[in-house]
Amino acid sequence: MSLKPRPVVEDVYWVGVNDDVRELFESLWPLPFGISYNAYVVIGREAVALIDTVDSRFTYEYIGKVREVVGDFDRIRYIVVNHLEPDHHGATPDILGIIPKARLVTSQMGSRVLSSIYRISSNRIIVIKDGDRIDLGGKTLRFIYTPWLHWPETMVTYLEEDKVLFSCDAFGSYGSLQDGIFDDELDMDFYLDEAKRYFSNIVIKYTRNVLEALEKLKNTEIRIIAPSHGPIYRSDPRKIVELYRRWSQPSPERDRVALIYGSMYGRGETIVEHIIEKLSQKNLKIIPHNVSTSHPSYILSDLVESYITVFVYPSYDAGIFPYMEDVMRIFQLKQIGRGRYAAIVNIYAWASTAKQTIELLTKAGFRIIEPIVETKAIPDEEELKKIETLINNIVDTSRRESTSSQ
Ligand SMILES: Cc1cc2nc3c(=O)[nH]c(=O)nc-3n(C[C@H](O)[C@H](O)[C@H](O)COP(=O)(O)O)c2cc1C
Ligand SMILES: [Fe+2]
Ligand SMILES: [Fe+2]
Incomplete structure (x- = not known):
């Protein structure tokens, strides 16, 4: 099922896609209920930024959604690359052709890994440092380097005015988005179970990095967590953070x-x-x-x-x-x-x-x-x-x- 673009907060939209075709994520992990590739658009007074894109098989569905909320593609100046894995950026090389004024925003490590996976000319890449900001005009994006969640280049993007954290794979879940996109619209027993399976399949090797990232973010007020797979946490963002902390620390109290x-x-x-x-x-x-x-x-x-x-x-x-x-x-x-x-x-x-x-x-x-x-x-x-x-x-x-x- 394809969902229409949805506002997350004012001038921020979900423009993701559902993948109900792929049977094994990374050709390894079963997807009996599909998976979503969430992507977002942040619209400022002066410029528009795309937060990640999607898998290459969904380029045109995605571009259609971006068109619906942005209109003129020339306003789009940035494509933020939180994580280079092709489930989030397989579509990006083609999108750079369709959106001529956009440049990629990536971490230093990202700029090194990028050329291993994609052919993108260097004049279309902006390399940012940990803590750098881009002001879109009333919407300020801050980039926080959170390495090894679950690749060396991963970062998260924080929208300061609205306190939205675009966390990419961190806090993500299997399961496509059928009945909505927010935690208060969905059967969270199902999605939290699938978030745990996702964590154990993709993230668990990097539990130390999870704890370091949580430490780094501890003074950042987060109202909404918008990951790149599964539900957006707006009613209770602390819940998934606490679960990540718990899942990262095995304990004998668990009688299982x-x-x-x-x-x-x-x-x-x-x-x-x-x-x-x-x-x-x-x-x-x-x-x-x-x-x-x-x-x-x-x-x-x-x-x-x-x-x-x-x-x-x-x-x-x-x-x-x-x-x-x-x-x-x-x-x-x-x-x-x-x-x-x-x-x-x-x-x-x-x-x-x-x-x-x-x-x-x-x-x-x-x-x-x-x-x-x-x-x-x-x-x-x-x-x-x-x-x-x-x-x-x-x-x-x-x-x-x-x-x-x-
Ligand atoms: C194809 C095959 C290979 C086996 N190889 C070994 C072996 O290398 N060493 C050994 O001690 N037993 C070997 N066995 C015997 C099994 O360990 C034994 O049948 C055991 O009962 C299997 O446990 P199960 O009844 O729970 O299946 C093999 C059995 C089969 C069918
Ligand atoms: Fe990933
Ligand atoms: Fe992913």
């Missing part, structure tokens, strides 16, 4: 344990059922994921609120069960183990592969809860005892105060 398992013939599942039963009796909430059927996108999302993750999997061709290894490698890439604990149960018939798992999970940042269980498909007495000890240690770890943070 993720249990990720793979099983070909059900021996492992028997052990999984036993672990779930025992941990549930201790009032821990278990979130199980079968790696053969759960997409890593959703597994990552459920790890955000979990302090402990249990891995149960069979050996396979002298290696880790393949889908389990895929998930672990994604965990390593995303460094999701930092501040979190892992427990390992490897099921084998003739040779354990726990060593490989310990290495991968340690590289992913996890601290490992002892003992590491290596068990034959049907556990013997000693292996059963080890499983019980591990369960007890999981309970203890969940109750212990966190002594070191990330």
